[in-house]
Amino acid sequence: MELSCKSEYAILALLELAAHYDSGEPLQIRQIAAEQNIPDRYLEQLLATMRRSGLVRSQRGARGGYILAREPWKISLLDIVESIEGLDSQPPEPKEGTKSVEGMVIWEVWKEACLAAETVLQKHTLQDLAEKRDSRQQLDLMYYI
Amino acid sequence: MELSCKSEYAILALLELAAHYDSGEPLQIRQIAAEQNIPDRYLEQLLATMRRSGLVRSQRGARGGYILAREPWKISLLDIVESIEGLDSQPPEPKEGTKSVEGMVIWEVWKEACLAAETVLQKHTLQDLAEKRDSRQQLDLMYYI
DNA sequence: GCAAAACCCCACTGGAGAACCGGGGTATAC
DNA sequence: GTATACCCCGGTTCTCCAGTGGGGTTTTGC
Numbered sequence: 001m002e003l004s005c006k007s008e009y010a011i012l013a014l015l016e017l018a019a020h021y022d023s024g025e026p027l028q029i030r031q032i033a034a035e036q037n038i039p040d041r042y043l044e045q046l047l048a049t050m051r052r053s054g055l056v057r058s059q060r061g062a063r064g065g066y067i068l069a070r071e072p073w074k075i076s077l078l079d080i081v082e083s084i085e086g087l088d089s090q091p092p093e094p095k096e097g098t099k100s101v102e103g104m105v106i107w108e109v110w111k112e113a114c115l116a117a118e119t120v121l122q123k124h125t126l127q128d129l130a131e132k133r134d135s136r137q138q139l140d141l142m143y144y145i
Numbered sequence: 146m147e148l149s150c151k152s153e154y155a156i157l158a159l160l161e162l163a164a165h166y167d168s169g170e171p172l173q174i175r176q177i178a179a180e181q182n183i184p185d186r187y188l189e190q191l192l193a194t195m196r197r198s199g200l201v202r203s204q205r206g207a208r209g210g211y212i213l214a215r216e217p218w219k220i221s222l223l224d225i226v227e228s229i230e231g232l233d234s235q236p237p238e239p240k241e242g243t244k245s246v247e248g249m250v251i252w253e254v255w256k257e258a259c260l261a262a263e264t265v266l267q268k269h270t271l272q273d274l275a276e277k278r279d280s281r282q283q284l285d286l287m288y289y290i
Numbered sequence: 291g292c293a294a295a296a297c298c299c300c301a302c303t304g305g306a307g308a309a310c311c312g313g314g315g316t317a318t319a320c
Numbered sequence: 321g322t323a324t325a326c327c328c329c330g331g332t333t334c335t336c337c338a339g340t341g342g343g344g345t346t347t348t349g350c
Contacts, residue, residue: 003255005338011251028296036247042339048298061347062295077254101285102181105277106156109222110148113265120258132250140246150309173325187310193327206318207324 010046010084011077012036015133017056018072018126026058026065046084053083073127078118155191155229156222157181160278162201163217163271171203171210191229198228218272223263 016032029047033040047066050056055075056066068075161177174192178185192211195201200220201211213220 003252008248008251012245012247015247026296030296036245039339041341044297045339051297058297059347060297060345062293063348064296064346066297100157100181101278101281102157102160102274103153105274105281106153107148109266109269109274113262116265117258117262120261121254124254129247129250129254133246136246136250171325175325184310186312189326190310196326203326204318205316205324205326207322208319209317209325211326 004085006046007081007084009036009038009043010050010080011129012038013043013047014050014055014068014075014080014126015129017066017068018075018130021068021072024067026063026067028065032066049086050080050083053079055079055083068126071127072130073125075126076122077124077129078121081121149230151191152226152229154181154183154188155195155225156274157183158188158192159195159200159213159220159225159271160274162211162213163220163275166213166217169212171208171212173210177211194231195225195228198224200224200228213271216272217275218270220271221267222269222274223266226266 013032013036016035017027020027029040029044033043047056051058055069057069058064058066158177158181161180162172165172174185174189178188192201196203199214202214203211
């Protein structure tokens, strides 16, 4: 129920990749990190994780970097969070075979709550987020004038 | 997005208190702990926290113990989790005044997801849970026969 | 070729919180 | 006035997050 720094970094990085997606050119860790104020050595790990999940692809060597594996409207926030947070969703049962009826019932309700949250995250894609950001910036600009 | 052991212990304890609510007599930590397989010294801390949140009342001295502060259908799982998990919900902004537009947009979506989960938790009261448990036990019994 | 640019992998640290355990204090019923 | 409970405070162990560092490997461009 809390937004870890990790996940936020990951989303910010993918937003950056989404912005450069049309160019077809890979973006380097350094550039992303500089643009979004993320420690680059840390971001490296997150991108590696997301590469293993198939969210991004990497190009090694000089002129290399990262590219989104699919279009920005096909990547949801749930995809990102699940990739980063790993298998820490749905613990099948808290302790070893407690199997108390109470425990089961509690766990089912919790699962329902998680599902509700995940549904929300699934509805928002990178594309959506970028659009939200743009219209927000437009709004800020109007205020400024 | 994960059910801490803490919260589950708390819910189990309150379920026990709910079962004995009609008697009007307080339940001791030891009994609750024994019934639900919870380390008693740990449960003590959780009950103390929930007392400070006004979920339960305590009776000191011999023949003392804990009682629900209100009826079981007036206590939701959200009440319990918020009491136990404390102020760890809604961090106003991740870092000190980052104020990046991206960060704000992400945070708003996250807040929406949290709200969805909390709504689910709010809908389930101790009463509901107890009934769910009872019907589940009935079902298990039928299977056994 | 070869050097620079980039990703890749592994390991380590410091701090925070979870899940406990233990000691002693304090109120209350009998 | 004593046994029975809650009450408060502190320490311990363990795991995870956030971030750093060292040493590889692959690829581009000269």
